[in-house]
Amino acid sequence: GVIPKMNYQKGNKTMSTTTYDVRIVDLEPLNVAGLRHVGPYQNAGPTFQRLCQWAGMNGLFNAEAKLLGICHDDPNVTDESKIRFDCCITVGESFQADGDILKQTLEGGRYAVLRHTGPYTELAPTYDWFFSVWLSGSGEQLRDLPPFEIYVTDPERTPPEELQTDIYLPLE
Secondary structure: OOOOOOOOOOOOOOOOOOOOOEEEEEEOOEEEEEEEEEOOHHHOHHHHHHHHHHHHHOOOOOOOOOEEEEEOOOOOOOOHHHOEEEEEEEOOOOOOOOOOOEEEEEOOEEEEEEEEEOOHHHHHHHHHHHHHHHHHHHOOOEOOOOOEEEEOOOOOOOOHHHOEEEEEEEEO
16 A cells, blocks of 8 residues: 555645644554445445444444545556555454455554544545645654544534544554
8 A cells, every 4th residue: 555645735725724733542452344435525425324224133233333534546646546445344353344345454553633623524634634744744644544534523413513523544
């Protein structure tokens, strides 16, 4: 995998001057089951709906379950039609995947975590700040793994401006 260098400065748009609190955490490996979406990130909604229907039918929504998204490609480098994004839910180790459901394990270890508050459509400038401003000033090195997002709030019950998304960057 290529580490995405997110840079959203296209045309005259200047980068977000917002700063965020970033914490460093040690994660245990996470087992996830998911569906792959191919295409622009903002079109992943229907894939997430399919995943949630499947997870509901299979009793996967419990107190521990987390919905997350794995971002494999940088939209500034990869053609929009080829962007890969995995819509996932955390599952137990013994979970058996079937059909087009993929099971994968997100590696544990050190991650930088930033909480984004606001609509999913505004995640791009937050990623931009995280990758360019924070990472370049932090002295940290990225691991060769895709970043992922954990959706802290339920989009069905939360107004867009109050949605909370934790972005995880894998560090050496």
